Amino acid sequence: MEICKWCNKSGIFLQITSNGLCNRCNQAIVFNVNQKGQKLIDLFKELETYYDIENAISIFKDILNNAKILLQYENKRIKTIDPPPSDIIRRYTYKKNYFMGLLNDNFKIYSGFYSRVAGITHENDDGSSRQDIIRTCSIGDQLFMQPSPFGKFKNATKLFTKDGKQIGWLTERVAGEFFNLLNDNKYKFYIEITEITGGYSDKPNLGCNIRFTCFKKKLNPENLIANIKEEIKTDKKTYLERCKEYYSEYLEVAQKLFPEYYKSLNDNSYNLYISKAIEFKKNQQFKEEKEILEKAVVNDSDSPYAYERLATILAENKEYKEAYKICKKWFDSIYWKIPNMAATSLQILLLMEELDSKIKNQKQ
C-alpha cells in the first residue's frame, strides 16, 4: 500500500507521484521547493558582492530561513535541491557565526576579491596529490593560510583545507600584498572556494578559484577624537601614518574637526600652478618649474606637491635651510592635517627631518 511521505495519507487507490507524494502534497511541495530553490540561487548570487559584514550576515540569515523550510522536506526524504538543505544550513550557520564574531570584535571588511589557488598540479612534500585533494573539496569550503617562505619566494603562503591538506599556494600577487599582515592581529582573513574548474577531457587538471576577504579591526571609536587631537599636537608622524592606515576613520574625524579646512580647499592651485609645474618638469624646463612652484608656495597653495617638489629641488642644490623653510611652511598651513594629503605630508615631514640633520652637520 502506498503512503504519501508528507501527509502520511495511505490507501489502495491513492496515487503517489515519483516524489513519493499524493497529488495534492506534490503540487504544493514542488511549487514551494522551486520557489525557495530559486530564492536561494538569488541569495547566493547576492552574496558574491556583499559589501560589509552586516550585509553578509543578513544574506546568511535569509539563506538559512529559506533552507530551513526545505529541510522539513529533506527530513521526510522528499527530493529537494542540490546541495541538500541540511548541507546549506551547516555551512551557512558556521559562516553566520564566524561573521558575527568578526562584527562583535569590531572588524570591518578591508579588502575582498576573487583569485585562484596556484600550484594545483604539484605534489605535496608528503607525496599526496593536490589534484586528489581538490577532488574532495566543494564550493563554499573554507581554506586556511600558512606563511611558508622558501628560496627567493619571500611571501610564499600555503593554502590548506580545514583538515590540514595543502591544495596549493596563494598567487604571488596576493601573497605579496598580504604577507606582512598574516600575523598581525589587527587583520583576519576568510578564504573560500567559489569554483572548481577543469576535470574534462580538454582540461583534465582541476583548478580552484577562491574568494579572499581581509578584515581589519576598527579603531575604538570611544577615544578616537581625543587621540587624534593629541597626535596632531604632539606627534605629526604618527598622525600622518595613521591617516594612511585608517584612512576612512581619520577622514571622518577630520571632517568633523576642521570643517573650515574643507570649505577653503579648492582646485585653483592645481590649475594655476601644479599642472604647469608638472608640464615644465616633463619638458625639463627646470627654471620655469622652480619659478611656478615658488609662486604656488608664496600664494599659500593647498597642494602639498608644490612644497615637496620645491623643497626637493632646493635640497638637491644643497640649499638646505631654504628647503627646510618650505617644508615648515606646509606644516604651518592649515592643510597638512587633511588625511587625503597624508602620504605627501609624510614625505615632507621625512624630508624635513633629513634637512634638519644636514643643517646641523653644515654648522659643525
Ligand SMILES: [Zn+2]
Ligand atoms: Zn500527501
